[in-house]
Structure formats: structure tokens, C-alpha cells
Amino acid sequence: GAVVSQHPSWVICKSGTSVKIECRSLDFQATTMFWYRQFPKQSLMLMATSNEGSKATYEQGVEKDKFLINHASLTLSTLTVTSAHPEDSSFYICSAILRGLIANTEAFFGQGTRLTVV
Amino acid sequence: SQKIEQNSEALNIQEGKTATLTCNYTNYSPAYLQWYRQDPGRGPVFLLLIRENEKEKRKERLKVTFDTTLKQSLFHITASQPADSATYLCALFSGYALNFGKGTSLLVTP
Numbered sequence: 001g002a003v004v005s006q007h008p009s010w011v012i013c014k015s016g017t018s019v020k021i022e023c024r025s026l027d028f029q030a031t032t033m034f035w036y037r038q039f040p041k042q043s044l045m046l047m048a049t050s051n052e053g054s055k056a057t058y059e060q061g062v063e064k065d066k067f068l069i070n071h072a073s074l075t076l077s078t079l080t081v082t083s084a085h086p087e088d089s090s091f092y093i094c095s096a097i098l099r100g101l102i103a104n105t106e107a108f109f110g111q112g113t114r115l116t117v118v
Numbered sequence: 119s120q121k122i123e124q125n126s127e128a129l130n131i132q133e134g135k136t137a138t139l140t141c142n143y144t145n146y147s148p149a150y151l152q153w154y155r156q157d158p159g160r161g162p163v164f165l166l167l168i169r170e171n172e173k174e175k176r177k178e179r180l181k182v183t184f185d186t187t188l189k190q191s192l193f194h195i196t197a198s199q200p201a202d203s204a205t206y207l208c209a210l211f212s213g214y215a216l217n218f219g220k221g222t223s224l225l226v227t228p
Contacts, residue, residue, distance in 0.1 A: 004161075041220070043207070043219055046215050049215055091159075093161045094161075095161075095216070103149060104169075106164035107209075107216055109161030109162050109163070114159065
């Protein structure tokens with residue numbers, strides 16, 4: 001199956017600093033990628049939809065100036081958490097689809113990034 | 119608002135038994151429903167997709183049913199094994215992305 005690689009798998013940063021998370025589709029081109037956040041024992045919450053070559057679409061309540069998303073190529077999307085605070089500590093997961101509509105096709109997920117802000 | 123509900127209680131079963139997990143949804147009219155497996159500290163992995171006109175879908179020891187009248191899907195693992203222990207997520211398409219339930223944690227003991 002298709003492979004989505006996410007890096008780093010875990011990161012610890014100080015409050016006020018910024019952290020960049022990369023999501024790569026290794027063997028396919030992903031015109032659309034999705035970024036999720038997951039708190040312990042909670043469901044994956046969609047943060048934003050990342051479209052290659054255009055601005056990301058953010059979900060209601062997600063601060064676009066705090067969570068910067070860039071999808072500069074068909075194989076790479078990045079999420080930058082700016083001015084991180086302890087409440088941003090969470091598990092961040094990216095996802096990509098091969099083609100077409102996500103409803104009738106499986107989504108491929110990265111390994112996730114555990115962010116801890118101290 | 120749209121909701122996807124899964125049993126939040128963990129399901130503990132003995133090896134060899136059949137595990138049955140439930141997914142109920144409201145305010146969706148899905149043509150498809152998906153199930154994923156998630157291990158601790160990992161991203162979800164796709165298991166099965168079932169269409170609205172399919173009553174049942176099977177893949178090896180997995181079976182999924184989809185009842186659009188009841189707005190419910192059941193996920194079965196037959197002859198369960200300790201390696202099946204994980205969290206299982208139900209997912210529906212919101213219009214442009216997948217939305218997930220909280221998942222049900224399954225623990226299969228030897």
C-alpha cells in the first residue's frame with residue numbers, strides 16, 4: 001500500500017518556540033493532505049485540509065496563524081506550531097489519499113508526532 | 119451536529135472468541151463507512167470500507183455490517199488473537215474529509 005512518512009515521531013520543545021512537522025507521501029502524489037490532532041483517549045480531530053499549491057482550509061476553532069500549513073509540492077506538507085504552549089501538547093497525525101474522493105477510498109496515515117511543550 | 123459514537127468502554131475478550139464493536143452515527147447520510155485500527159502512539163491503518171448497498175463485507179477474520187436504517191455499523195473479529203488488541207475507529211466522510219469516532223479499545227487475553 002501507499003506509504004506516508006511523518007517526521008519527527010516525537011519532539012519536546014520549550015514554550016514560545018516553534019516546531020515543524022513534515023508529512024511526505026513516499027510513493028504517490030497527494031494533491032490533498034489532512035492534519036489531525038488527537039488527545040489521549042479522544043478521537044482524531046481534523047485541524048485542516050492541505051491542498052497542494054494553495055492555502056490550507058482550517059476547521060472552525062483552529063487558529064491558522066498558530067498552526068501554519070504549507071503544501072508546496074505533491075509529496076510534502078508541513079505543519080508548523082508557532083509560539084507553542086503546553087496546551088498544544090498532543091499527538092499530531094497527517095493523512096493523504098491517492099486520488100479522488102476520500103469517501104470511497106482509504107486514507108493513508110503517517111506515524112504521528114507526539115509534541116510535548118514544556 | 120454530526121456525531122459518530124462508539125462504545126467508549128474497553129472491550130475485554132478471551133482469545134478465540136468473537137469481538138463485536140459498534141458504531142452509531144447521526145446526521146450523516148453516508149454512501150460509505152470505513153473502519154481503521156490504531157495502535158498506541160501510531161497513526162490509524164485502514165481495515166475495511168463498506169458501501170451503503172452492501173449489507174456485509176468480509177476480509178479474512180474481519181466482518182463489517184452496515185445498516186443505514188438503524189444508522190449503525192457492526193465490526194466483528196472472529197477467532198480473536200492477542201495481536202488483535204488495539205483501538206478500532208469508525209470513520210465517515212463529512213463532505214471533504216474523514217471524521218472519526220473516539221474508537222473502542224479491544225483487549226484480547228490469552
